[in-house]
Amino acid sequence: MSIPLKHFKKGTPKPKLPEDGVLRLYLMRFCPYSERAALVLAAKQIPHHKIYIDLSEKPEWYTDYSPLGKVPAIQLTAVDGQPALVESLVIAEYLDEQYPGRSLFPADPLQKAQDKILIERLAPAVSAVYPVLFTKNPPADALPNFEQALDVFEQELTKRGTPYFGGQQIGMVDYMIWPWFERFPALKFVHADKYELDKTRYAKLLRWVELVAQDEAIKQTALDSQVHAKFMATRQAGEPNYDVAFEAV
Ligand SMILES: N[C@@H](CCC(=O)N[C@@H](CS)C(=O)NCC(=O)O)C(=O)O
Numbered sequence: 001m002s003i004p005l006k007h008f009k010k011g012t013p014k015p016k017l018p019e020d021g022v023l024r025l026y027l028m029r030f031c032p033y034s035e036r037a038a039l040v041l042a043a044k045q046i047p048h049h050k051i052y053i054d055l056s057e058k059p060e061w062y063t064d065y066s067p068l069g070k071v072p073a074i075q076l077t078a079v080d081g082q083p084a085l086v087e088s089l090v091i092a093e094y095l096d097e098q099y100p101g102r103s104l105f106p107a108d109p110l111q112k113a114q115d116k117i118l119i120e121r122l123a124p125a126v127s128a129v130y131p132v133l134f135t136k137n138p139p140a141d142a143l144p145n146f147e148q149a150l151d152v153f154e155q156e157l158t159k160r161g162t163p164y165f166g167g168q169q170i171g172m173v174d175y176m177i178w179p180w181f182e183r184f185p186a187l188k189f190v191h192a193d194k195y196e197l198d199k200t201r202y203a204k205l206l207r208w209v210e211l212v213a214q215d216e217a218i219k220q221t222a223l224d225s226q227v228h229a230k231f232m233a234t235r236q237a238g239e240p241n242y243d244v245a246f247e248a249v
Pocket residue numbers: 028030031032033034055068069070071072086087088089
């Protein structure tokens with residue numbers, strides 16, 4: 001089955017159910033939550049089709065799969081009306097447990113719980129930096145708040161003493177937080193002062209970024225920071241264009 005590489009919009013007919021029974025991922029190419037699901041699918045080499053959704057003009061049928069109209073969603077079976085799964089962390093954990101291959105979360109329940117807490121701790125950094133990335137007039141304290149929230153991750157790498165948050169190998173924490181670290185370097189293009197993270201304050205974290213960027217699953221899903229910046233400019237202008245993901249920079 002071939003699904004066109006562009007975002008489905010209002011008026012785009014509902015794609016036929018997959019006759020091959022292959023799992024479907026509904027996503028938006030710039031959505032970091034969608035990327036989480038795409039990363040686990042890629043890391044575990046789970047066959048799937050991707051259907052891109054235009055979030056500013058969602059297809060009428062999209063709420064059949066995602067009741068709140070959010071991406072990501074995964075459709076598991078070829079039967080229409082079967083519930084799809086939503087919420088990136090729920091999807092990631094389900095895929096990790098359901099499919100064979102190396103488990104991305106630690107087996108120990110306590111470690112797993114601590115890893116899930118760590119994933120949640122990225123939220124303050126994300127809410128602080130988003131106005132800088134996506135709006136024209138971010139608050140003055142946005143970047144200091146962002147930096148402070150990121151200190152947690154630098155300290156955690158020091159505490160764990162491993163190259164990845166997952167240990168000696170890339171794991172679920174790495175995949176779940178990566179999509180934002182892929183977007184932060186776009187600050188260099190969208191911030192007037194060409195902002196970059198301090199190389200001393202975030203020495204371990206920046207090494208981690210370089211290391212994780214080499215991972216095969218990440219290479220398959222990641223977009224260049226200039227492409228992110230191009231999309232951010234369309235958002236800042238109030239006219240998000242998701243299809244710039246498929247254009248050359
Ligand atoms: N908690 C959700 C958040 C998903 C989310 O907010 N996705 C955004 C795009 S990045 C979305 O679908 N926005 C469209 C809307 O809210 O209408 C998850 O982890 O999957």
